Amino acid sequence: MQHTKPYSFYVLIILQFLLGVGAVFGGVFLILDPSGEMLKMPIEMLETSPFNSFFIPGMILLLSLGVYPLIITVALITKWEFNFMKKLALFKDKHWAWNHSLYIGFATIIWITTQIYMIQDVHVIHIVYIGWGLLIQIFTLVPGVQAYFTVNRTTHDQYILSNQEEQALLKR
Template identity: 50%
Template sequence: MNAGEKRVGPGQGSDRLSWVLIILHGFLGIGAIVGGGCLIIDPSGNLLQMPDSLLEHSPFRNFLIPGIILMLVLGLMPIVVAIALMTHFHWKTGGKLNLYTDRHWAWTFSLYTGFALHIWIMVQVFWIQHVSIIHLIYFAWGVAIQVVTLLPGVQRRYSS
């Protein structure tokens, strides 16, 4: 080890990676709450400068339902997951929906959040019939959430 080099002990690397995961969830959640809230406040989409033409191939007449889904699934859920990843709090329903019973429910819900983000982006692209850079960024964000969640150190940190 060179002078000035820090040795990372057990848990320290996974602590850093856990914080990366928490931050990914936190920023996703905040952004989706703001975006979803704006769509709920103004279902026409004008507040976010979103034209009606974006809904042309979708089953929606306005942005209210997409705003509610965005706020709850990609806003509230990632915030709850981020808090649970920090605090390891117990949630009975989360435990029942946890497919990986040897892991804390928040770890599993982190994977669920990545899948939810991928589905959201794919459905958006299908309905809008156009791919933009923001779609690619958020798809990559979902991949990043899942990759960090699946790293061995992070898995160990959230093992039962």
């Protein structure tokens, strides 16, 4: 039985890729200009945070929401095998990249929630990125995407087949 990529797979790839690209640019700009002026972010935003410049937040942004989602985008597309990342997967019946896609959704929401808490202010962009994180989680959890990333195909196919047979019997 051939498994094609569902439409929702492509939406997930776009969400991950755009998050990664945006965060790489944002992180690099914050590292290059820790005062935040390049991005029109006043340093006063950090008064209630533990940071006195945007350098550390820029590094965290670059790596956790920039490079990481880009790596996961490639892994989702290629189903790249990486034993270390497999060990970090909570759902062993799914490819490790699927697990990490879910983690990125959580990381995005946690990043923005922490940012809101630290700067003690909410902007429209915060709501957008919380929604973005939720969309990543939703599209990662779509049944077709889950089925596509199920590692043990035989068991999954048998389940689908038995489900179809059961439906056929119920129709009789």
